[in-house]
Amino acid sequence: MLDIPELDELICQQLSRHDLTQCTRVCKRWHRIVVPHIWRDLSSEDFSEPQQVAFGQFVADDYLQERQHQELQQERHSMDQQLPPQPSRPLAKYGHLVQRLPCPKTLERYFQVHSSRLQELVPDGHHIPSKFVLMEHLYKQCPNFQTELVTIEMPHGQMDLTGLIYEYVLPRTRCLQFPSGYNLISSSTFKWMLSRSSTLEELILSAIIFEKEKAYVQEGSETWRLKRLALRDCLDFTKNTFWPWLWKRCGQVEHLEVDNIDEDVWEQLVESGITCMPNLNKISITRFTSDKKHAEALLSISRRGWKEVRLHCRLESLPPTPTAHLMKHRLTLQRLVLVGYCGVTDSEKAQLLACCPHLYDFTNVHEWDRVDEVPFGFNAHSFIDLDPGTGSLKRWECETSLKVLKVIIKDIPRPDLTMNDIDEAYSGQGRDIQNQVYDRLARFTNLEILSLRVKSMNTAMSSCLEMSLESGLDKLSGLKKLKVLDVSGMKTKIGEPEAQWMTEHWPKLRTIHGSPRRGGEKVAWGWLQKNHPEIELKKPNIGYEF
Numbered sequence: 001m002l003d004i005p006e007l008d009e010l011i012c013q014q015l016s017r018h019d020l021t022q023c024t025r026v027c028k029r030w031h032r033i034v035v036p037h038i039w040r041d042l043s044s045e046d047f048s049e050p051q052q053v054a055f056g057q058f059v060a061d062d063y064l065q066e067r068q069h070q071e072l073q074q075e076r077h078s079m080d081q082q083l084p085p086q087p088s089r090p091l092a093k094y095g096h097l098v099q100r101l102p103c104p105k106t107l108e109r110y111f112q113v114h115s116s117r118l119q120e121l122v123p124d125g126h127h128i129p130s131k132f133v134l135m136e137h138l139y140k141q142c143p144n145f146q147t148e149l150v151t152i153e154m155p156h157g158q159m160d161l162t163g164l165i166y167e168y169v170l171p172r173t174r175c176l177q178f179p180s181g182y183n184l185i186s187s188s189t190f191k192w193m194l195s196r197s198s199t200l201e202e203l204i205l206s207a208i209i210f211e212k213e214k215a216y217v218q219e220g221s222e223t224w225r226l227k228r229l230a231l232r233d234c235l236d237f238t239k240n241t242f243w244p245w246l247w248k249r250c251g252q253v254e255h256l257e258v259d260n261i262d263e264d265v266w267e268q269l270v271e272s273g274i275t276c277m278p279n280l281n282k283i284s285i286t287r288f289t290s291d292k293k294h295a296e297a298l299l300s301i302s303r304r305g306w307k308e309v310r311l312h313c314r315l316e317s318l319p320p321t322p323t324a325h326l327m328k329h330r331l332t333l334q335r336l337v338l339v340g341y342c343g344v345t346d347s348e349k350a351q352l353l354a355c356c357p358h359l360y361d362f363t364n365v366h367e368w369d370r371v372d373e374v375p376f377g378f379n380a381h382s383f384i385d386l387d388p389g390t391g392s393l394k395r396w397e398c399e400t401s402l403k404v405l406k407v408i409i410k411d412i413p414r415p416d417l418t419m420n421d422i423d424e425a426y427s428g429q430g431r432d433i434q435n436q437v438y439d440r441l442a443r444f445t446n447l448e449i450l451s452l453r454v455k456s457m458n459t460a461m462s463s464c465l466e467m468s469l470e471s472g473l474d475k476l477s478g479l480k481k482l483k484v485l486d487v488s489g490m491k492t493k494i495g496e497p498e499a500q501w502m503t504e505h506w507p508k509l510r511t512i513h514g515s516p517r518r519g520g521e522k523v524a525w526g527w528l529q530k531n532h533p534e535i536e537l538k539k540p541n542i543g544y545e546f
Helices: 005-013 017-023 028-040 049-078 090-097 104-110 115-121 131-141 159-172 187-196 242-247 263-276 292-298 323-327 346-354 380-384 429-442 496-505 519-531
Strands: 146-151 173-177 183-186 202-205 207-210 228-237 255-261 282-286 308-312 335-338 361-363 404-406 449-451 484-486 511-513 536-538
Touching: 005 028, 017 028, 028 090, 049 090, 049 104, 049 131, 090 131, 104 131, 104 146, 104 159, 131 159, 146 159, 159 173, 159 187, 183 187, 187 207, 187 242, 228 263, 242 263, 255 263, 263 292, 282 292, 323 346, 346 380, 380 429, 496 519, 519 536
Parallel strands: 146 173, 173 202, 183 207, 202 228, 207 228, 228 255, 255 282, 282 308, 308 335, 335 361, 361 404, 404 449, 449 484, 484 511, 511 536
Antiparallel strands: none
């Protein structure tokens, strides 16, 4: 160790907990430097079950030492004898160094200590402490801890665990979540819980809110640090008294997620959002409505301009579409995710890409595309976007800013495939279209992730790019920053020559997603595994094989 805090921090971050423990045994100076790093974060989710049980026994030992000392103090105090010295307990010495603990439900597993082991530790005539008593002891000994996520289900399950959450964890949690399933909660209880959560930055709410008569709640601090608000499956039975209270405390919210809220909640959100959430710059609208007025109204509440928009809902592609509202934020938009039938046509997608100079992520891939759905994606002609006057590609403002592109480019004639349903207007048209698509892709010189994958068994998979050198793949030689390529579900013609070309012209390529089904593709994967083991080859988990 160097006794230079910044360098010591970097060194300790690279070491495992076991290695850090070994470092403490080198000398006193190393011990002083390394010990805080061992205790700082106890929230690791990769603790093995034996390690979790061992930690639970460690806390139990510490608890019993403290209890025995307290009993001895009481005994000597009653006899007017000198009080015993405080034992050197590990948690008393190092507990203040702990900054992170796992969520209560995960921590509960740490205390599944066998009763036989505790029976050996507990003196005769004493009760074996429950896991909740041991958890409370840990919380008391770690006054500076924080928890990343707390999940609360209403009505409550284990009241002992709920009491610990209310008393010790809520004031120190970063994210509070009510899981999906319509939790029934009174507005007064919810207000009291939030008044306890002074460090809260994210609130994920799925609940039926009702008013309890003659309820009293101590409001607590009016200063909230809430940055993200997610409303999922929310119903209001408070006669519109609860939500205005919540909106007024969302002054620092930057990220809003809306999914399946009822009409009353929606109306109040639109009415109050523009004034109560002045810092809003990210929005996600998912499957909650087929009424375009809801999406359009929510897209109009940002005062600073949207940086990130995610639309994952079924909207009709009839005017007016969400595109008109998105165009108003073209100068601030950095990430745009259009999933499913969200009311934006292919030509409008091209229009958005053409006028967003700071866009770094454009995603138009459905994660749960069903087999029986009509394939959506990006029509090849719309993606090419030719200028009708000159016949050349139109300039897109995002050509140098785009780093992530996830699209299904479809409707390309593939006469080489028997399952192809799109006929060529003239011989060679399919290859001409592919060349123009490559010309468009070649302009994204800073691209790092390119996903063209298809996840459903539809015609899109057989009307896609060949990804072969003969079809124009070599036009993408300028994508020097490409790290991830996804061609899952596509009927490509990637062979060994294409694999060699990719490794030569894409020096940063580290991951390829695909589903090699035929001879040439299998040979290409075999060549990559043998000659470039640093490139990770992943098969898609789609649930079917071609």
